[in-house]
Amino acid sequence: MSDEVVLSRPLPVITEMNAYFWRSGQKGRLEILRCEACGLYIHPYAALCPRCRSEAVSPEPVSGRGTVASFTINHQPWFPHVPVPYVIALVQLEEQDDIRLVANLPGCPIEDVRVGLPVEVCFEQHGDIFVPLFRPAAGADRG
């Protein structure tokens, strides 16, 4: 995304509960907590697996592929330096339906966004924080 201006974002306070997520992009991949015992992906953080109560929960790389489960076109200038309108999407990861991430869709014109659009993760670096974003997947039918 070198051709795109990087606009500032409110960035997360990094804690023991979230560092794996916001820094996994440094390795060029997205990581989500997963239960080693039953395989459940968990997001946001939980100390025990909420399904089987195993303590063996740790970050694991995911494919970074997903689909747009929902989206909204935001017109309200909450942040004066960010031009409106812009897309806020809810992306559902292909590994598990209920892992849903709020994201922006750089490289996706507003008129092309739709529920079901295949997307893949990319990262925008802000210091030691790598904000996961999603782009239309290569070869995605923008219908």
Place this chain on the structure above:
Amino acid sequence: MASYGEKQACVSGLGQSSINRKPSVYPFKLAVEACLRAIEDAGLTIDDIDGAACWPGGVNFLGEGPSAAAVGDIKNSLGLKLNWYSSGEGAAMFAPVINAIGAIAAGYATHVLCWRAVGERWVPTYSHANAAGGPLPRVAGWMQWTAPYWAPSAANWTALVAGAHMHRYGITREQMAAIPIVQRRNAGLNPNAIYREPLTMDAYLGARMVTTPFCLYDCDVPCDGATAVIVSRLDAAKDLRRKPIRFEAVGAAATDRMDTWFARDDFPHMMMHDAARAMWRRTDLKPKDVGSAHLYDGFTYLAMFWLEALGFMKEGEVGAFIEGGRRISLDGELPLNTNGGQLSEGRLHGLGHLHEAVLQLRGQAGERQVKDLKVSVTGVGGGGFGGALLLTNEDL
């Protein structure tokens, strides 16, 4: 049906401050005004109050902002002598009421003063703070999952859940429009409402968008104002000034594996669906017995989600149910937000809905009174919290 504790508790007093769109009275003073009016309305004296509860927690000695009257400040100002008090999280904006019912059932208190005070016009909002320039604030907790994507508002979050529901069931903005239009008509009969002039479909469809599918009229009206209710033990309220309005059932459940706005297994449901199910398990009454509904409308679609969660129609049918507004009008089968709701009366944040439900059940709603009313339901919250109350004017 088991004899659940809420059936021995009631609302005995109601108080509301002036509702100010423009900041004009210090919000803490509005909270004091509402509390004194509720005690007076019940026919009690300050010395009768032995419990106090508000939502959410507030900072003592700070009478403005989103939580403008902390328990300690109201206690000190009124000279309350408390056996029990509570503030903080819980079943959304009904946490003080539901906690008060529990305290009464446990014998901690007899008459609990509950309030919600908002002073969000008195202080600059988040977006005003951003407009001032300078570095953006770091975000912690829930906001870390949304604000980095320039989605800092519950308007955005609700829009994402609503969008999924609309897409799945083919619900339209023309159908949604019935809620703000009908509620504005109701507000015309409520002298305390902020916006009272009629809203037309053309004005709705032509309004500026905030975050699709929500336009300006789908978002509630920020204000400074306060609402107070007295929750009493039923037998101690029998001979007071007002007819006791009894709690028939309470819903305050959280049962999904991962409760956030977006992570639920049953997305696009919200925690209100858990609360509604829990409420109906505690009563023999059914949705068909309900004569009026007072449902949280921070955004239009939250009231729509509440209608489905409470089982007034099948999943996905709320658009057809509200279309045209006939069924949810004052003379329809299920009058909705008869005071105008937060979309027109003002964002009194949940307790305004309880205030109106009790006013209706007492028969004190004036020109907007629902005829032959016996049972009302009210539900507040959206996303990762929710609370529901079923109320009746019939004796146990």
